[in-house]
Amino acid sequence: MSAVVEVKNLTKEYKQKKAVDDLSFEIRQGEILGLLGPNGSGKSTTINCILSLLKYSAGSIKIFGEEMTPDAYKIKRDIGVIFQEVAVFEELTVYENIDYFCGLYVKDKQERKKDIEDAIALVGLDEFRKYYPKQLSGGLLRRLNIACGIAHKPKLIFLDEPTVAVDPQSRNNILDGIRKLRDDGATICYTTHYMEEVEILCDRIIILDRGKIIAQGTSDELKALAKIEEKVTIETKHFKPEFLEKLQAAPNVDKAEYAGHQLVITYKSGKNNVAKLIEELSAAGITCNKIFSERPTLNDVFLELTGKELRD
Ligand SMILES: Nc1ncnc2c1ncn2[C@@H]1O[C@H](COP(=O)(O)OP(=O)(O)OP(=O)(O)O)[C@@H](O)[C@H]1O
Missing domain, CATH: 3.40.50.300 (P-loop containing nucleotide triphosphate hydrolases)
Incomplete structure (x- = not known):
């Protein structure tokens, strides 16, 4: 062009x-x-x-x-x-x-x-x-x-x-x-x-x-410049703390936190994170009400590059 x-x-x-x-x-x-x-x-x-x-x-x-x-x-x-x-x-x-x-x-x-x-x-x-x-x-x-x-x-x-x-x-x-x-x-x-x-x-x-x-x-x-690949949020009332430790130890997980019945995981990489997570939750006997996944936005990119938010 x-x-x-x-x-x-x-x-x-x-x-x-x-x-x-x-x-x-x-x-x-x-x-x-x-x-x-x-x-x-x-x-x-x-x-x-x-x-x-x-x-x-x-x-x-x-x-x-x-x-x-x-x-x-x-x-x-x-x-x-x-x-x-x-x-x-x-x-x-x-x-x-x-x-x-x-x-x-x-x-x-x-x-x-x-x-x-x-x-x-x-x-x-x-x-x-x-x-x-x-x-x-x-x-x-x-x-x-x-x-x-x-x-x-x-x-x-x-x-x-x-x-x-x-x-x-x-x-x-x-x-x-x-x-x-x-x-x-x-x-x-x-x-x-x-x-x-x-x-x-x-x-x-x-x-x-x-x-x-x-x-x-x-x-x-x-x-692709953003540090994170995907952010997954899960609502569950029956969480098991040992599962959090397992998540935090995974090599493609940047952060995993549980508070107020919400488990939030940010992944650094990975293609089928949600599917794998559902399998693991089910195997651990943890039931969840809602799951949603977010891809990085340009705000995450701006944050990564400048340390501040692009939003007003
Ligand atoms: N006539 C002027 N005299 C002095 N400083 C100015 C003048 N016009 C713009 N500036 C300054 O230059 C910088 C860039 O302003 P500019 O208006 O180009 O930004 P912008 O990204 O278009 O912002 P906005 O989204 O608010 O329109 C700002 O710090 C602004 O305060």
Whole structure:
């Protein structure tokens, strides 16, 4: 896959503080790249530097193989940007707003009409096309904001935390829409601090912390960095302490604890941990009410690499 965006040794300082610290990465043709990091990790600053909205202290940025500058209008024509803050006209309806933003790029009326209809369908705003922004809920407004940013069919799309404080229905609609844009050929950069979203949405993920890349790869590649392989929780009222000792001595067990009728085991490795455990429990005459197994999340990866939680 060729690189649509190439960022090399990007550094951005605000006074003494490095908001972005020597970042190098690429966004590949046709992928959804997730930039994941806690608040203040440098996601928005990175995007704003890529878009030439901010001057940076050092580094270079190429988009579509050409150097990105504030007056690179040919490159900008093929970029769509959706910021966190909704930026639409209160005086215009849903349809008119999309028409306005699309009209900045697409002059042909018939072509624009089709683009607007495609955008309305993508974000599911058909029944609201005559509504004014103040008549829309927060989630619908975000959907309008996205429609305005992508109606001109850009090849490269940046979405900066588009689902913050959005209701679940609009969130699902937005995530489905982004997948569809990718499937239709767009390259997408998606920033968020919601790890669940990047896990289900992104082809590749870059984890940022304090302006630096701390890990990158697919969700599975990143999870392989977590120390644990699986966490199994069992509810049982008839536990036998000697069984705990046996578990703790097993070579693939990282930790085994029993408290409040719950046995929690974290495994370092192993493929059929739950099946083997059920067999062993049954052989030891221990009955259990509930068993559930969890795989490591990106939060575990973040915890492993930084010693702190990614969650808010
Ligand atoms: N205009 C500014 N002046 C000074 N410091 C700034 C400015 N903008 C951002 N910063 C600092 O730079 C760092 C990175 O901020 P940035 O907004 O890029 O992070 P973020 O990961 O996008 O966070 P969020 O998820 O909250 O949007 C933070 O420490 C922030 O306080």
